Amino acid sequence: MGRSPCCEKVGLKKGPWTPEEDQKLLSYIEEHGHGSWRALPAKAGLQRCGKSCRLRWTNYLRPDIKRGKFSMQEEQTIIQLHALLGNRWSAIATHLPKRTDNEIKNYWNTHLKKQLAKMGIDPVTHKPKSDALASADGHTRSTANLNHMAQWESARLEAEARLVRESKLRSSAPPSPFPPQYLPQPPPPASMPTAASPSVDVLGAWQGEWPKPVVNSQAGSHNIDLESPTSTLSFSENMLPSRIPGMGTANDSTNWKCLKKPGFSLDTAEAFVNAEATSWLTGSCSGGFAAGFTGMLMGNTNKQNSTEGCDDSDIAGGSCVDVEEGEDEAEENKNYWNSIFNLVNSSSPSNSPPAVF
DNA sequence: AACTGCCTCAACCGCGGTCCT
DNA sequence: AAGGACCGCGGTTGAGGCAGT
Numbered sequence: 111m112g113r114s115p116c117c118e119k120v121g122l123k124k125g126p127w128t129p130e131e132d133q134k135l136l137s138y139i140e141e142h143g144h145g146s147w148r149a150l151p152a153k154a155g156l157q158r159c160g161k162s163c164r165l166r167w168t169n170y171l172r173p174d175i176k177r178g179k180f181s182m183q184e185e186q187t188i189i190q191l192h193a194l195l196g197n198r199w200s201a202i203a204t205h206l207p208k209r210t211d212n213e214i215k216n217y218w219n220t221h222l223k224k225q226l227a228k229m230g231i232d233p234v235t236h237k238p239k240s241d242a243l244a245s246a247d248g249h250t251r252s253t254a255n256l257n258h259m260a261q262w263e264s265a266r267l268e269a270e271a272r273l274v275r276e277s278k279l280r281s282s283a284p285p286s287p288f289p290p291q292y293l294p295q296p297p298p299p300a301s302m303p304t305a306a307s308p309s310v311d312v313l314g315a316w317q318g319e320w321p322k323p324v325v326n327s328q329a330g331s332h333n334i335d336l337e338s339p340t341s342t343l344s345f346s347e348n349m350l351p352s353r354i355p356g357m358g359t360a361n362d363s364t365n366w367k368c369l370k371k372p373g374f375s376l377d378t379a380e381a382f383v384n385a386e387a388t389s390w391l392t393g394s395c396s397g398g399f400a401a402g403f404t405g406m407l408m409g410n411t412n413k414q415n416s417t418e419g420c421d422d423s424d425i426a427g428g429s430c431v432d433v434e435e436g437e438d439e440a441e442e443n444k445n446y447w448n449s450i451f452n453l454v455n456s457s458s459p460s461n462s463p464p465a466v467f
Numbered sequence: 468a469a470c471t472g473c474c475t476c477a478a479c480c481g482c483g484g485t486c487c488t
Numbered sequence: 489a490a491g492g493a494c495c496g497c498g499g500t501t502g503a504g505g506c507a508g509t
Contacts, residue, residue, distance in 0.1 A: 124478080124479075125477095125478075125479090125503090126477070126478075126503080126504095127477085127478085146494080147494080147495075148493080148494065148495090160494085160495095161479085161480095161494095161495085161496095162478075162479080164495080164496085165477085165478065165479080166477090166478085168496090169476095169477070169478080170477075170478095197498065197499085198497090198498085199497075199498065200496075200497060200498085211496095211497075211498085212476085212477080212478085212498095213476085213477095215498075215499085216475075216476050216477085217476095219475095219476095219499095220474070220475060220476075221475095
């Protein structure tokens with residue numbers, strides 16, 4: 111089926127927006143909402159195509175956009191999510207809700223990619239460049255496992271993104287449905303023990319940055335405050351559900367093989383994830399699934415977990431991934447992430463505490 | 468002060484997916 | 489079911505700003 115060009119009409123303006131155009135677009139949307147982007151320019155009196163208007167709105171004029179320098183925390187979130195999702199900027203952007211995908215993409219291309227490359231880390235694979243060669247012969251299994259995890263997590267993130275969108279549509283902000291550990295936490299006092307429970311900042315990405323509906327006093331819109339995203343979670347316990355709907359149980363020595371089983375699809379994963387998200391939203395869930403996944407992914411092999419409870423019902427907690435190999439791989443991942451963030455931390459002027467896994 | 472090269476980021480382009488008729 | 493319209497996404501471009509010479 112053919113498609114007519116978006117801006118086929120001659121006479122439509124292109125290029126940088128003028129303040130007058132911005133004002134027209136802004137006031138129109140404030141009054142009427144954007145409705146059909148295609149029809150908007152004519153109604154708003156703009157000589158632009160709808161696509162251009164949409165882009166200007168989503169990337170620049172939207173009131174809930176945070177501009178300016180990316181924080182250390184945001185950088186880490188981007189790096190971590192990029193490692194899993196690749197160039198899926200919109201998915202990444204759902205975890206940095208005040209940032210646009212375009213902004214994140216630009217920041218990655220102009221800053222983070224170079225920074226990682228400078229450190230000798232392949233910005234595509236997120237592996238040290240020397241490791242990239244080694245993995246070709248010796249680490250295929252590890253890579254395969256990570257790919258399965260990424261697939262799973264990808265489905266989860268998409269479901270989250272949908273929930274974010276849906277929550278934004280709700281007219282009134284309910285009280286926060288999240289357990290306290292999912293809400294932004296002030297930094298712990300210096301005396302607070304932190305080593306006892308392994309925690310990672312990446313969790314801020316997985317679920318600490320989950321939509322935390324906060325009523326914007328100005329417009330009543332829902333803004334998600336990421337200003338103090340120090341949320342960290344303990345995932346020392348294997349909190350994964352024993353059974354994933356549609357998947358049956360998995361007793362594979364490598365749990366994530368279940369993702370390759372016939373009958374399992376990303377839809378299945380997403381259905382499950384939605385159910386999980388729903389229970390989060392109703393406050394009835396301990397938040398274990400993602401934490402367990404993250405713990406596994408980020409190399410949190412709790413020795414205790416890795417040696418017990420590996421029965422049929424222990425489907426995917428990361429606790430039963432070939433204990434010996436799993437430990438090695440987990441240790442590798444742990445070291446990998448630590449080295450990245452140590453480097454990032456040391457090369458950044460920010461005084462944020464380094465992430466420790 | 469003038470020139471040059473690099474960097475940044477807003478904006479565009481084209482494709483794929485979804486919705487609607 | 490098919491075709492068209494629309495939207496959103498990711499890749500790319502290029503104008504403007506900045507630093508170095």
